[in-house]
Amino acid sequence: MSEQLPTKDVQVLLTAAIAAPSMHNTQPWRFEVEGHVIDVYLDGSRALPAEDPTGRAMRIAAGAAAFNLRCAAETLGYGAWFGLAPYPSEEPDLLARIVIEPTAARNDELADLARQIPYRHTDREPSGAVPIAENVRVALMQAAYAEGAGLTWLGADDLRIVLNLIVDTDLREIHDWHRRAERSRWVGGERSADGVPSSALGPRSTSYPAAVRDMGTRPIDRLRTERSFEEHPDLAVLSTDFDTPADQVAAGSALERVLLTATRAGVSASFLNQPLEYDDLRRTVQRLTGRPGHAHMIIRFGQSRRHQGTARRPLAEFLPEEQP
Numbered sequence: 001m002s003e004q005l006p007t008k009d010v011q012v013l014l015t016a017a018i019a020a021p022s023m024h025n026t027q028p029w030r031f032e033v034e035g036h037v038i039d040v041y042l043d044g045s046r047a048l049p050a051e052d053p054t055g056r057a058m059r060i061a062a063g064a065a066a067f068n069l070r071c072a073a074e075t076l077g078y079g080a081w082f083g084l085a086p087y088p089s090e091e092p093d094l095l096a097r098i099v100i101e102p103t104a105a106r107n108d109e110l111a112d113l114a115r116q117i118p119y120r121h122t123d124r125e126p127s128g129a130v131p132i133a134e135n136v137r138v139a140l141m142q143a144a145y146a147e148g149a150g151l152t153w154l155g156a157d158d159l160r161i162v163l164n165l166i167v168d169t170d171l172r173e174i175h176d177w178h179r180r181a182e183r184s185r186w187v188g189g190e191r192s193a194d195g196v197p198s199s200a201l202g203p204r205s206t207s208y209p210a211a212v213r214d215m216g217t218r219p220i221d222r223l224r225t226e227r228s229f230e231e232h233p234d235l236a237v238l239s240t241d242f243d244t245p246a247d248q249v250a251a252g253s254a255l256e257r258v259l260l261t262a263t264r265a266g267v268s269a270s271f272l273n274q275p276l277e278y279d280d281l282r283r284t285v286q287r288l289t290g291r292p293g294h295a296h297m298i299i300r301f302g303q304s305r306r307h308q309g310t311a312r313r314p315l316a317e318f319l320p321e322e323q324p
Helices: 007-017 058-076 108-114 133-146 156-173 177-186 219-223 245-265 279-288
Strands: 029-034 037-042 078-084 093-101 150-153 235-239 267-271 293-302
Touching: 007 029, 007 037, 007 058, 029 108, 029 150, 037 058, 058 093, 058 108, 058 245, 058 293, 078 245, 108 245, 133 150, 133 156, 133 245, 156 235, 156 279, 235 245, 235 279, 245 267, 245 293, 279 293
Parallel strands: none
Antiparallel strands: 029 037, 037 093, 078 093, 150 235, 235 293, 267 293
């Protein structure tokens, strides 16, 4: 085995990693490659101190990037051995250490999910009235479980509670100009490298509250076309038993495995995470699952439609200058 991964393989691995979702598409990662070891670090310059003061959303994004990297490794004939947040006290920004080595024991499931990476995107359009099939629901639950998390489907009564929590968060934000200013930095307008462009915001809902997050911050974005969203959306909560940095990174890996599994099944996803940005409301969401633990994502699943994903920065920006 060579001492250094080939440059072309590193490019494949990291291109897959940076395709992962992140809050407001901030892409808060940086990578260091040494030999056959790839370290995933947080990029503190892309933090969201108002909306993500603890960095939990950043760690979830890092976990999703690490999972994509593991999937891509399988397509190149490598296996991936990894540790999540291996040195939380000494190196809190090091969120995943992944060892890439040739293997004859290929993980066909991860290799298959790697093929879905270019097609996964957040879909903020209305979905049809056809509910998610039971076998797909089970497959998504199994995907979360495989990465150490749980996915709990919510019922009609739970939906009403979530919608009330959305109203609560909107009321709390009325006088919080820090949050609005931070969001406007990343959301809206024409964007070619990061953030969420106006074109990806989707329509506004004709009713309020609705199971879709209106992220528009600019006056022109408030004039988007209005459409009716599904009355009975398929919502699920992704949670972990504990809430250490490693658990949050694992939640990101579970999230991406769920999203890629959904993409393969022709199911799209968007997020209703605003209640999770407040500790008291986050605890309320977790209680809806009927199990102890810590909620990380509220996911709305629907019928998939092909859509161009949000842009990513050039790969070189995620690496130290001396690395490929």
